[in-house]
Amino acid sequence: MKTLTVFTPAYNRGYIIHKCYESLCRQTSKDFVWLVVDDGSTDNTAQLIKEWQKQDNGFEIKYIYKENGGMHTAHNTAYENIDTELNVCIDSDDYMPDDAVEIILDEWKKYRENEKYGGMVALDVDSKNFNVIGTELDETIKNFNLDYYYNHGGLGDKKLIYRTDVIKKYPQYPVFEGEKYVSLAYKYRLIGKDYFLGVINKPVCVVEYQENGSSMNMYRQYLNNPKGFAFIRKINMQYIDDKKRNFIDCIHYVSSSIISKNKSFVKESPKKLMTVLAVPFGLLLTVIIRIKAKKLMKVK
Known part of the structure; x- marks a missing residue:
């Protein structure tokens, strides 16, 4: 069994998801599975993924189609289908530096024997000039917690890598009829009260914000x-x-x-x-x- 699942929620991103796929092909470590959760796409996303599944990429590609329900429901579906030790979400318009998986797995060796750690937190960089988004992580903070970090001057999105057994302990994201958005911070906030995060002060995700993305x-x-x-x-x-x-x-x-x-x-x-x-x-x-x-x- 592989150690890490990289999961990617996708909704009509056939025009750009190839960047994510190509970055996974370039990874220096192939100790991962790529899980694509198609959130009701009507474009060529399915055809692309099925074509890539036929190729010898050095890693397994899993594909799940579901009716459109929003990012949080795609996360629910992903967590139901992940069985690796760790998982990380890389959005369909983002991609990973070539050594990202290797960095994640090497850093995890520092924390995996300590049950107090529910995962790790790493840096995002922007796709235009590869600057760190927000502030770098403070490695001097013992027993790192995201709320503490943000309440003491920390800024910007960060990449979260969680133990799968931990994230499955907590309730799914709720679904409200007629709505398609619930903040992903819900689960992260619950986990943060019970577990610490190991710190990786290195980038593992390159972010490109889309005009049709929720943050915009x-x-x-x-x-x-x-x-x-x-x-x-x-x-x-x-x-x-x-x-x-x-x-x-x-x-x-x-x-x-x-x-x-x-x-x-x-x-x-x-x-x-x-x-x-x-x-x-x-x-x-x-x-x-x-x-x-x-x-x-x-x-x-």
Whole structure:
């Protein structure tokens, strides 16, 4: 059995997923499986993957097709079908440096015997000039935790590599009818309360943000997936011990609740008084979101 599963959720990315595939072909270590979870693509994604499966790439390619449900449901499907010791998500518009798998597996030797470690965290770099996204990791932090890192000045996306047995211990991402977005931070936040992450202060993923990607269309995401956003705001209020951050989450929670027409949002909030105080700001944020989303629609 291989040690690592590289899994890639894909939705109509046939025009660019070859970059991910080609980077896997170049890996200096082939101790991995590539799992592609096709989230209802209507382009040539399936044909590409099936053609690559016929080639001698030095690694196994698994392909699963599912109805379109959003990134978080693709992660649910991936975790149900991964049986390797470790797993890492590389998005369909991203790719790995040639030695990324080798780096991951070498670094894991430092932590694998310690049950307190649920995985590792590594760097992302951008595809234009290969600069580190955000800040580098602080290797002096003992018992590394993502919330601690971000609450003490850490910035930017990071690549997370998890033990498969650990990530399967926690609930799946919830699915809200008519919505297709729930923050992936949900599982990461739960895991972070019980496990530490080993630090790899090296890049293992090259990131290219797409104009049709979720991170580039957040205002429309707020409008289209308010229940999903309200859900993660409640999780943040419960798990993040920072009053300023809690109040910001309350504001967003109020806004998402207004958009979803949930009249019971104060009753359902983990921080009821703070939520009441956030109502005026939540109303203002809702207005801003609607204006921004409308402008994005006009640009399209």
